[in-house]
Amino acid sequence: MKRTITILVLLILQQAFSQTKNKTADALFDKMYYIEAAKSYELTVNSGDHSKEILMRLGDAHYFNTQMQSASTWYAKLIHDYPNEVPAEYLFRYAQSLQGIQNYELAKKWMKNFASKQKSNDTRTQNFSLKNVTLEDIENIKPSFLLENLAINSAYSDFGPMFYKGDLVYSTTIDSSYLKTNKYGWNDQPYLNMQLGKISESQANVTFKERFGKEITTQYHEACIAFSPDEKTIYFTRNNYNGKLKRDSKGINNLKIYSATATENGNGSVQWKDIKELPFNSDNYSVGHPSVSKDGKKLYFVSDMPGTLGSTDIFVVDILGNNQYSDPKNLGEKVNTTGREMFPYITDQALYFASDGFLGLGGLDVFESSLNEGVFESPKNLGAPLNSNRDDFAFIVNEETNRGFVCSNRKTGKGDDDIYSFERFCNQAVKGYVFDAISNNKIAGAMVSLKNQNGEKLEETVSQIDGKYEFNKALDCNSTYIVEVSKDNYANGIKTIITPNSSGTTETPIGLDPALIVRENGVLKIKIGIIFFDLDKSEIRYDAAIELNKVVLLMHQYNGVVIKIESHTDSRADDQYNLELSDRRAKATRDYLISQGVAPERIESAIGYGETQLINNCSNGVPCTEAQHQINRRSEFIITKM
Structure with a gap:
């Protein structure tokens, strides 16, 4: 540019x-x-x-x-x-x-x-x-934009697009001669004013419709505009001019933001009246590039006012009404750098802006800072072909249609700054890692499958030595997918994901429980085979020891696991008898685990509950089958700490 x-x-x-x-x-x-x-x-x-x-x-x-x-x-x-x-x-x-x-x-x-x-x-x-993100990372960003140069572009500067009533308002030098033929010495081009263009049905092109905003046009620059949500207020950038061009003590004519109010004429046309200078302007620094939040409550803009971190920063004010605004607030170091941040465009999902203070492809690049519960995330470069080795800026987008406009002075353009339409293709990548849900150790060699929401397998891969996996398939945004993981000696892991509504990578770590560990109603338990006792006995039998040794092995493998033992009976026999018998069996089970090297402090308790916690309706006097009674005769090993 x-x-x-x-x-x-x-x-x-x-x-x-x-x-x-x-x-x-x-x-x-x-x-x-x-x-x-x-x-x-x-x-x-x-x-x-x-x-x-x-x-x-x-x-x-x-x-x-x-x-x-x-x-x-x-x-x-x-x-x-x-x-x-x-x-x-x-x-x-x-x-x-x-x-x-x-x-x-x-x-x-x-x-x-x-x-x-x-x-x-x-x-x-x-x-x-070059420690966290390298130039190679940016060059390798998967293209997600298709750009097309607009018919309205000229050999001079055309830029600063903004949506308006289904059309496009943009800034240009091509039609300023009806006021004055002066040229701006900086680039030997006429001064800027605004025009209205008709957006094609496909939103891929724009044709000239008419001049825009004659009432706010002067013989100097007007550009970079924004509208209130109801489109009855316009905010625009202009030289510090109100009938007379003003300069600061160094002779610099700074920029200011002005507002004007729409008045509907009988023929459907609009006149802009009540032109006002915003109160946080100054003769001593520049303010420009307005963008209004979708709820109309905040105005974002660019300035080099006191408190700026770099050459130009993005600021925000609350719109209070009656030409009243809060004090400007710098968006801070997450968004602003010691370089130049400019051309903010705010949506309900993200802040888009141009910067040369972050790693990019050259000149100004377009960045996206997602909104997460009102907080801006770290900006990410949107990559080529949206960005180039020249200046790329003034990005606007309809988040619902994924279509919008961006400006660039890349060499393939028609003139100086050109406006390009774009379609944003929304692609998501899925990657993550597999880990042991108890120890948090990474698991290598796990089979990881990607399926669509109908259960159809799309891709399969194996986790690496560090547990990481990645699918090559580009996925649709805002869509449901299922990641399934299997590994010997572990229970299968299943995770349903919904990809975001913007291109990027969905990180999906998946924890696997050891095969002996199950989750029942949010409670972790060690699940082994039935522990059988002789009639009216509590001594550990050989077949019971085989099952209990599985608990011993798991507790040796996971040193942080603490359990409590619960023993239960069915409803047959006397209630008090069942309570005492189950308690003896619970404590016999505890003593066996300790005899096999499990530290006593890792067994929080060992209690028998008799028939007080039946898991079906086979209580006293209710006829049940042997299989139904068997369900109630159980020993449970509940994990209380890991």
Whole structure:
């Protein structure tokens, strides 16, 4: 992007380090007339002046105008000629310009150099440390967008789309001549205004419909807009102009957000009236890029106001009504960096924005920060082809149709900034790990099957040495799937998952219970065969010992398991007799486990309950079969700790 009003980089430019001997070029640069400034600086270099200041300004003139090939050339010479004198920020810009020409390997090298030289509290040094997410990770993101260049794009800047009454409002330079033919010295293009485009039935293209918002149009820039949910209030970005262009103490004309109210005319057209400047604007810093939450209660925007972490940050205010707003709140370090965050677009599911402060493919990339119970998650890069090695920004989307628009100045476009329609394909990957639910140890060699909700097997894999598994099949979003796991000596594990409504990976860890452990009504029990006792006896028989040894083995295998023993009888014989007999058998069972090496403190209790806890209706006097009575004659080993 040739850094039109949208970028707000006027904020960065105030960081110019020093003047050069070419006062003419400096004056052009300070006015942000970068095309002419670059030409003048190059004449100075050709005449023999290779000073650090000239090379810095020459690189910047191309960098701020997104001429990344030229920028990288002059930054490379700057670093070569003055290796120990170049500020860290120029290492960052050099790395960014290398990404812009897709020289990713060299870009990684200089991003690491930047991280080592820059101050530790610069969040970009963490985001580009290449420890958690690598450039290869971003390059390997599965494509989930199909882009199409719009018919409305021109040879100049077209960007800043926003939905409006089923149509699309966007900013352009192509039709500003009806007001004034002045050109903006930054990129030698006319000033911006807004037009209305008709979205095609397939939502894949837009055609010009009419000019938009003549009442709010001036001879300067208007761009980057948002509407209230009822579309009766518009918020738009404009130069600090209200009949007169205002500048700050440094001579900079900053940006402001204005609002206007819709008045319906009899013919169905709309006039925008009651134009107001928002109260948190200032002559001394820029405010722009508004986006309104779906409930109309919050306004997100971009600014370099005091409290900004980087060049530009995303802020939010509460909309209180009657042109009243809460104090601006910075979204914090999870979203904002010491770089540039801009073009926020808020939905009920996520915040989308452009940034060069996180690891990306070059220039500005589009990121998504999901909303989780009102809290923004760590941003994720949306990958190619949505992002490119140039500037990609101003992303808007209909979350229900998965269609929307994004802007880019990639080389394949028609002009400077172009608007692209996109369809977002929602694909989910499923991966996770298998673990022992008692010990938490990872389980290798487990068979893991993926099935659809009808039980049809889609894919099968085996867990690795670290317990991890991953399916290759791309799954539909917002759909139900079943993951089943089997392994010798373990009970089968089954987990039903519903994939989210956005592309990504669903992490599905699955714990397996050892085969002897069952869950009954939320209670963990060691399940073994029936323990038989001789009539009226409580001594442990040989066949009972075989079953009890399974309990011993499991308790030796899982040292943290603590149990309690419960013994039960059927309802036949005297109630008190059954209670005493079951208690003797419970304690005999405890003594046997202890004799086999189980520590006494791991047996919490051993109690007989006689016929007081029957599990069917075979109580006193009720005729039942032998099989029905047998169900009540049982010993239970209940796990109380693991």
